[in-house]
Each structure stands twice: as C-alpha cells, then as structure tokens.
Amino acid sequence: MDEPVEDRFLRLSDDLVEEVFFRLPPDELACLVRASAVRKRWRRILADAGFRRRYCEFHGVPPVLGLFQEDTGFFTTTAHLPARPDRPRRHTAMMAVDCRHGRALITPFNRYFGDFGEGESFDLTVFDPLTGHQRRVPSPDNNVLWFSAAVLCAAQGCDHHGCQGGDFRVAFVTTDQQKSVTSGWLYSSQTRTWSKLSSAHHPNVTKYTFNRYVPSVLLCDAIYFNIDGVIKCDLGTLSLSMFERPTDVKGGRLMIAEDGGLGFAALVDVTDLTLWSMETGLEGAMGWAKLRVIDLDTLLPHGALSIPTADCVISGIAEGRQVIFISTFACYMVDLKSRRVRKVSSPTRKLFPYMRFYMPAMEAASTGKGQ
Template sequence: MPPMPPVLMDELVEEVLLRLPPEDPASFVRSSAACKPWRRILAAPRFRRRYREFHGTPPVLGFFKEDARFVPTTSTSTFLPVQPRLPSIYSMDSRHGRALFADFRGEDSAELVVLEPITGHQRRVPLPDLLASNFSAAVLCTAQGCDHHGCQGGHSLVAFVSTDEDRRVTSACLCSPETGAWSRSTILNHPNVESDGATGVLSVLVGDALYFNIGGILKYQLGTRCLSIFGKPINSQGCLMTAGNGELGFAAVVDDATNLTLWSMETGSEGAMGWEKRWVIDLQTLLPDGALLIRLLEREISCSSSTVVSGFAEGTQVIFVSTFVGCYMVDLKSGRARKVSSYSETLYPYTSFYIPAMEVASTGQGQ
C-alpha cells in the first residue's frame, strides 16, 4: 500500500487559496467544502485581508440597471448581493463597494438610499431642496486610510448635482449619510449650456474631484466644493471614465457606430487643458460576430437607438457597450468581450471582493 501523501502546511495551503480568482466567488464555497482546515483558513480575517492585498483591484461582480435590478457578470448568481426590491427605486451610482439609489415613493418622501450590497447595510437621506429635472448623484467612501479594496462600513459621502434649465444654473452639495445633513449649495451660472434631460447619469472620481456628464462635463471639487463646467471631446452620447494615465477620460462610439474612441484630458505646457484622442478600436473586430448586424435595420426602420457606451467600471479597464443584439462587457486590457445582458443605455457596474461568509468548524480562526 503506497504511503499517504504528506499533509501540506497551512501556510502553503493559504498561498494556494490566495490565488482563487476574485471573479469566481463560488470557488470559495467549493474550497471550503474540501476539508475543515481549508474552511478555517478561508474564514479567518487574516486570509481575507491578505486576499484583498494580493489581488489589489476588486473585480466587477455585475451591474445595476436603471430599475435597480442587479445583473451578475460572474458566479455571483448563486450568491446575489442584497438589492432593493421596490418599484419606485432607481439606480444613481456605484462606487467603493456601495450602490446609490433614489426612492421616489412620493414627492414629499423622496430619498437617496446608500446600500452596501454585500452586507445589506443601508442608510437613507432626504433629497436636497435643489432637485430639478436634470440631476444626478454619486457616492464614495471617506473612511480614513481606506485603500478602497474592501470597503465595508465606515464613513461615506454623497454628492448631488442639479441643473435648472429654466434658470440656467447648476447647483451641487454634499451630505454625510451618517448625519443626513446637506452642505450649503455651490451655484454655477452657465447660460449657454444645453441641458439633455439626464437623470442618474454616470459619474467618475478622479483625485479629489467628481465629474458628471450632465449638460456638459461638470467638475465638483470635493475639498473646496468648487463647481465648474467644460465641454466634451465630441458632441455625442458617451461615457466618462479614467484614462490609462489616471486622468479623466471619455469614451464614445463614433463613425457610423463601428469605432470605439477613447480620449483623455491633458494639461499643456502653459497649463491649458484639452482633450486628446488616445485610442480608436474597431468594434467589428472586438465584439462577437453578428453583434453589429442589426445596425443595418436601424436605417430601414428609422430607429433612433444605436451602439452606445453604457457603463465603465471605475478602477478597472472594463467598459460596457450596448448594441441592438445586447450589452457586452469589454476588457480593454485583454481585448475580450462577452455578452452579459440585453440592451441598456445606462448601467452602474458594481465592483467588490466577495468572499461568502463561512462557519468555522474548529477553533482558532487566526488574525
């Protein structure tokens, strides 16, 4: 009878388990079922902390559609994050392990809801008085020293911007969900801006500023609470993103709905800022065969919809492109694309490390 194989040291097992793919949370459950020592390692706070440090960037687990429905893009289908289930809930933003929704149950009771989908923890704050037909909001973690690799609990901040088309002004303010109190509004006059009726548009956080694609590109400096506006690189529907250099970026589908074009905001030698075209990708080579064929029918039936960039996962190189055939998740780094949903003009990607809770069958969990 052959001898039993040597038992791996816990330290070696932990090194192996650290390499479980973040985009496959079900692998943790399968591994924990292998034996009690493995389950003990996976359940330990030490492992969870090391796992986030080892992988760095949280994976895209899915996205919230405009109606707040969560669509998984990974094996989270078995372990769906908590999501609101009221018909009056609409998605507004997602960042740092949090999702932000607007609840319009009634004009006098409209609220913003900050939800941590992994834990189910939520806070509600009333909408500010500067609500108009053209508005958006954003949420971010403000916990001191947080690297945003595993944001759960801690302090957060909500920013709200609103454009009044009749008065030709834009207002912005901040709120801590812990207190529910809104700051004094910052007001910007811009008589020449063209409002597009956007609500719940995508935002992006770059440094200490939030940017909103609403009536132009709005910049809200969080530290100084200064508000400014500047033009987009192209007068077309597009999506704000972070460029490869860590600066503000913009993505749009142009040239007869076949080219995905990426811009980044550059600063010249004299301090002047402007858009620079960085990358043009032919969608016919990037998306699967047939993804753009329906576009031919668009001309025949005079439909206004087209291929659009419908979302960007902040902190990653993942964007979402919607065509008549469906919505495709595109990894710009690897060049891979796959269909994840039906057509959607706007979606809110959700990124987070998701290690399912496990009961430890033995003592000594480790720290």
C-alpha cells in the same frame, strides 16, 4: 513512477498554496468555494483574516459582482453571492442613480416621469444589496425636476475593498437651463446635513440638456459628471467647475484612464470605441489626448453589431477596472485589458456596476493540523 501533479500540489507548503490562491479570480467566487472544500487546511487558509486582506491588496481594484439597471433591477454576475436585491421599503418603484463603494443610490420612480406635485418632497436611499441595509437621504431641493447624484464612502482610512455600513457622502447636481447655471450640494451621513456648493456657469446648456441620473466618476477628491461638458465637483473646496469634453459624440462616458487620470470613452462611427485621457501641457494647460481606437467588430461576438447603429451604446463603466459595458441586442461586459467579453444582460441604455471584494463565508478548520 512519477507522483501525480494533483498529489504534488496537495503537498505544497501553506505559503505556496497562498500564492496560488492569490491568483484565483475575485469575480468567480465558485473557485474560492471549491478550493475550500478540498482540504480542511485549505479552508483554514482561505478563512484567515490575514489572507483575505492580502488577497484584496493583491488584486487592487474590486471586481464587478453585480449590476443595477436603471430601474433598480439588480442581479449578480457571479455565483455564490448572497445578494438581497429587495427594494427599499419606503417606495415600491425606484430608479438607480449611482453605485459605488458597495452602495447603490436610489430615487423614487415618479421623479423619472415628473409624476409629482410642485414642491413635493422626495428621498434618496442609500442601499446595500448584500445586507439589505438602507439609509434615507432627504432631497436638498424639492423643486428640482432632473438631477444627477453620486454616492461614495466617507470612512477615514478605508481602502474601499469591502465598504459596508459606514459613513458616506452624496454629491447632488442640477442644471438651471434658463440661467445657464449648474448648482450642487454635498451630503454627509455624519452630520445628516447638506452643504451648498459654489455654482458653475454652464455656457453650453441648451433646452436639450438633460441632467437626469448621469453616471459619475470619482477621482482623487473630486466627482465628475458628463452634462453637456464635464462638471467637476471638488469635495475638498465644495466648488463646481466646468470644462469641455474631447468630443460632442452623443453617449460618451467619463472613466478612469489607463494612466490613472480622467478618461473619456465614446463610440465613433459606431464600431470604433475611442478612448481619451486628460493631460497637462508644458505650461499647465489641461487638454484631452486620444489614446487609442478599438474596433468593436474584433471584440464582440459575430453579428453583435448588425443591428441599427442607434441601438449600440456604452451603457456603463466599471470605475478603475478598464471594463466597459456595450449594449446592442444584448449587453456585453468588455475587459479592455484582457479583451475578455461576456454577455451579462438584455439590452439596457444605462447600468451601474456593483463593485466590491466578497469572500464567501468559510469556517476555519478547528484542528491545528490535518488535511
């Protein structure tokens, strides 16, 4: 009688078991937990630091484990994530501004509605929902009403697979509508000081320009914001520059394209998700090239686009993962590679994905042998 498949799998060598475990999805932590409960030998493999490092290297870009909505409501998108979504202690009402490298950047809620005195100081807070760890960052300019900002890890040699508690930087930009100028600052947690960036002329700025917590994209050594054009914040030269977007369609989002360069996504004609990539021409000129158009009717659940068109928006981008969040009467996480779609929240116009690798705590078996 043939040996059952289950028994044959249990008899595999550690090397082959590792190869199987490498393919467990990092955004479904329950798979890792269940595997660790089967055999002590398997738990020992999963608890090994070398395996965990190779697991992260195998998958590359960290998965989405949770979401910060604009009002800093944080919720996990996977089971077995021991998040501590407590709001930072210094303020009772906060707004999410950005989220990257295992950190969220948060600002007082009253900045959103302009409910504060002239010159009144305010703080930003860098917050880790897994540990509850938080760091205060003073504002570079208390007279700023609307702004956008980005947070990123500054630890030397970090692979950003599980950034936690180390050095960070904050990029901060604001637009003066009367002078048609965008200014910026860069904060270092190492020196605890802000460095002024060179300003950029903003020819397209209008009275309708609304620089308020615009999502950002980190690519190489630059942060990009979509503010009536693309604002590039060069972290190496401490300079700002600006160039055009591929389309004036409202609600477009910057992203990392499939080729690893700067990309852009927008909803054209409501159901058409159009993707562009920034390319360099033969003479060095930069320009946008349309990559593809995706019919959302073929991706989203039946009836998802039957609501008024104005309510269908791109509410978020998972940086580097080709994952887009589309909000209609619900918010859906859409994987453009696998075409996998799942509902993740109620409708929201803006959210910030929390991305990092997390391996549930597992005690390695104390014996060198055994099942």
